[in-house]
Amino acid sequence: MREKGLEVLLTGVTKFCRTTEIDVLDMEDECVVRGRGRRKIEKIKNLHHYRVELFCSIIDMQAQELNHRFNEVNTDLLLCMTCFDPRDSFYAFDSEKLLRLAKYYPSEFFEVTLYELESQLDNFIFYVRTDERFSKVSGIAGLSQNMVSTRKHENFPLVYLLIKLSLLLPVATASVERAFSTMKLVKTSLRNRMRDQLLNDCLVPYIEKDVFVNVTNGAIMQRFQKMKSRR
Incomplete structure (x- = not known):
């Protein structure tokens, strides 16, 4: 990714910009960063700015996150x-x-x-x-x-x-961590008296969004009405 990733990305971005009539930035021009005075920073080219300060920095951040998530033991497992x-x-x-x-x-x-x-x-x-x-x-x-x-x-x-x-x-690993993260969003300080059954009923639709996105409001209303007779 460090050696050839940016070239592949720039090729795709350039093609997209030309298709949508967007001006393509010249990588050999001097980089101008908004919010910084030109006298206070070293003059660099756009290619250096996007490769070193952005592209490589994002790769390092992702690699660090992956190493934190998949340590030696998890990878071996x-x-x-x-x-x-x-x-x-x-x-x-x-x-x-x-x-x-x-x-x-x-x-x-x-x-x-x-x-x-x-x-x-x-x-x-x-x-x-x-x-x-x-x-x-x-x-x-x-x-x-x-x-x-x-x-x-x-x-x-x-x-x-x-x-x-x-x-x-x-x-x-992943599913349990996502469930605990979701629990913090559902059971807030204003809902600290929520019981286990109601908490479970709220967590399941929130976690399984891919399944419940296909459930219509009409189906939910019909199910609710069929549970028992109401006024």
């Missing part, structure tokens, strides 16, 4: 979780990474259990690669559903437990 990806006959499967994933849950996998899990992983990958019922599975969620439908979760209980923990991992 996500990389280990992808080893259950069933695409291309479980091409990404790696028993060592999955064992490392299990070690992040010491309350679920004891030291003795890890040896049993290693054995189950070897048998599990051999079975799913030879069984046609797992050849068209899509995603880790589909893998867990297929294991239950074929009752293989009973033959590989530790593997199935690790898959369930992998499915809970994304929910236990």
Whole structure:
């Protein structure tokens, strides 16, 4: 992004400006920043201003935010979780990474259990690669559903437990944080006496905006009227 990102961005912006008849700024001209006197600042070109002071600064800010959100442990968890990806006959499967994933849950996998899990992983990958019922599975969620439908979760209980923990991992991070952030917006100091049921009823539509945006006001009114007879 630092080396070639700005050129690609400028090409798209220039094309847009010419299409909409907007004047295109010459990157080789002297940069004039509003609110700053020309005598007090070093003379620089527009290209330097937009590349260093804006483009690279935004990249650094985004990289810092990503590093803060996905630290070393979180990144390792996500990389280990992808080893259950069933695409291309479980091409990404790696028993060592999955064992490392299990070690992040010491309350679920004891030291003795890890040896049993290693054995189950070897048998599990051999079975799913030879069984046609797992050849068209899509995603880790589909893998867990297929294991239950074929009752293989009973033959590989530790593997199935690790898959369930992998499915809970994304929910236990981003979704929960968004829910707590939303709770601060809904339950304010003026609504501090709101009970759990009303709070839940307010949070669900607010969090699941993509679902409730398709619900019309007429459908809500009909549902409310059918709950019980009213005057």
